[in-house]
Amino acid sequence: MTIKLIDVVITAREDQGAGIAVFELARPSGDELPRFDAGAHIDVHIGDNFIRQYSLSGNSENKNSYRLGVLNDPNSRGGSVKLYQEFKKGQLIKISEPRNHFPLDADAKKTILAGGGIGITPMISMAYTLKSQGKPFELHYCTRSKGAGAFERELLQQFPEQVIFHYDDDGGEQLFSPEKLFLPYDADLHIYVCGPTGFMDWVINNAKSFNYPSEQIHFEYFSADVDVTGDAFEVYCAVSDITVSVGEEDTIVKALAAAGVKVDVSCEEGVCGTCITDVLEGEPDHRDHFLTEEERSDNDQMALCCSRAKSKRLVIDL
């Protein structure tokens, strides 16, 4: 997949909350940017072969600028820290066109948006869209403490009826409670969650335990710890007619690269979908956080950066 790049300039940077930088991006000419739908993200080229994904957090009706929220997170793989510490107003950067793997369900009658920490960013663009469509929703923003989050003033101004803040250090009734929000089971309710992996797993697992089917649970992981190790297997590339062996500690992407077959990658931890490739034969061992349960069970595509094989051999469309 070839990703078209766009040159943009950082037109504004505002530091908010605890270690969050909010960047506004626009074309140097001021012309319109490609439109996006709520939930979309862009790749930001932070350095040579150093690309990270960030959700677009502004109103999708704004045609001339994109907005990102970036957390100065020392536990990240370095992209967010570099952006936070080094990127200033006036700087030129390259970004991809928006892609959306986290869209709103157009048929949802009710929506709960749950953002943990910096995971609030896609929820804000969703809230703008739902508000403009006149659809009922709640926007839950979970942070460690009052003042730690970004966008709080904007959320109170724009969504005074819908936004609910939850502070970890405040305890009691105000804490985010999946039981209170998701029960009794509601066939009309769609749940969206984004944030730290532990928060997301907790919300998703609660929703599942309350019998919400996967069609009603929507999520997007920013990053993930993925175990890419396992038994060795063979991969045959049907288009290039090349066979590679993937060792116990290897990934398909690395094994293919060693054989001269380049695969476009971005996150390399199974969250962005850049490396998803069709599978023609064999059974993948899915390790990613990108494909839905249905897509996994179809076994006709897989993330080459992290997933492995349950069968001895895979045939892929490369």
Ligand code: FES
């Ligand atoms: S590179 Fe992001 S899912 Fe594989």
